[in-house]
Amino acid sequence: MLGAPFRYQRVEVDGVGINAAVAGTGPPLLLLHGYPQTHLIWRHVAPVLAAHHTVVLTDLRGYGDSDKPAPDPGDVRYSKRAMARDQFGVMHELGFDRFTVIGHDRGARVAHRLALDHADAVAAVALLDIVPTRHLLNHVTRAMSLGYFHWFFLAAGDIPERLLAGNMDFWVRAMIERLLAPGTTIEPEVMADYIRCMSSPAAIAATTADYRAATTTDLADDDAGMAAGAKLRCPTLVLWGEKSFVGRNYAPLEVWSGYSENVRGTALPCGHFLPEEAPSPTAGLLLSFVDETW
Numbered sequence: 001m002l003g004a005p006f007r008y009q010r011v012e013v014d015g016v017g018i019n020a021a022v023a024g025t026g027p028p029l030l031l032l033h034g035y036p037q038t039h040l041i042w043r044h045v046a047p048v049l050a051a052h053h054t055v056v057l058t059d060l061r062g063y064g065d066s067d068k069p070a071p072d073p074g075d076v077r078y079s080k081r082a083m084a085r086d087q088f089g090v091m092h093e094l095g096f097d098r099f100t101v102i103g104h105d106r107g108a109r110v111a112h113r114l115a116l117d118h119a120d121a122v123a124a125v126a127l128l129d130i131v132p133t134r135h136l137l138n139h140v141t142r143a144m145s146l147g148y149f150h151w152f153f154l155a156a157g158d159i160p161e162r163l164l165a166g167n168m169d170f171w172v173r174a175m176i177e178r179l180l181a182p183g184t185t186i187e188p189e190v191m192a193d194y195i196r197c198m199s200s201p202a203a204i205a206a207t208t209a210d211y212r213a214a215t216t217t218d219l220a221d222d223d224a225g226m227a228a229g230a231k232l233r234c235p236t237l238v239l240w241g242e243k244s245f246v247g248r249n250y251a252p253l254e255v256w257s258g259y260s261e262n263v264r265g266t267a268l269p270c271g272h273f274l275p276e277e278a279p280s281p282t283a284g285l286l287l288s289f290v291d292e293t294w
Contacts (some may be wrong), residue, residue, distance in 0.1 A: 034105020058261030062206025238265030
């Protein structure tokens with residue numbers, strides 16, 4: 001749990017309870033986490049941002065202490081469109097009609113969809129250490145299949161659910177530690193909370209549905225959008241770790257220029273988990289971007 005000045009509340013959006021922590025005043029920022037984590041990934045960055053802005057941290061549906069609806073056929077409940085609708089609803093319920101969204105990993109994929117589907121509400125978007133889902137799945141290489149093997153494992157029906165239930169402690173540690181830059185660690189109490197939040201049968205079912213959705217309904221939504229000429233219209237900041245898989249295997253700005261009309265960005269000297277590995281430069285770049293775009 002984050003301490004003061006953050007205050008926790010539960011926000012109901014269409015029957016789904018979303019865990020949120022809020023602090024600060026000024027232009028609102030929505031921060032979204034990835035897999036296999038929670039809003040605590042922002043623990044070092046959020047206080048810096050909250051000194052200048054209203055900061056809203058949430059757990060995505062299926063993650064953390066948010067509700068975990070049972071997956072449906074086709075996993076539409078865990079599409080990025082459904083998860084983005086949750087987050088738009090949270091900001092609306094909190095009284096924010098226009099905001100900046102900042103996402104890492106799965107949260108960045110939700111942020112991408114949120115900025116497409118609710119363009120009038122999103123002033124700017126920052127996407128941390130991803131390339132678009134559509135690009136990733138349409139350019140599967142040997143390096144990608146090994147580096148991101150979990151994309152395919154977690155999407156494999158009920159197989160991962162049965163296997164993960166036996167050793168979630170090992171799985172969460174392995175998924176995080178293999179993507180950290182050498183010499184970087186996560187505080188034991190934070191790692192323990194990540195494991196706690198991923199360990200229930202409902203969380204396992206929800207998070208595997210998230211990955212199944214990526215290869216089906218999310219990809220279909222992205223293909224349809226690109227066929228219709230949909231691009232991000234708002235200012236877009238792309239940040240990535242120079243030691244991460246994204247940094248070593250893609251040209252992020254080049255890729256994102258095909259999906260955004262106004263994109264900029266840079267690499268940071270870290271692995272995948274920018275807010276935890278390089279919190280000061282991450283916060284500084286985010287503040288500069290938000291202040292400029294607002």
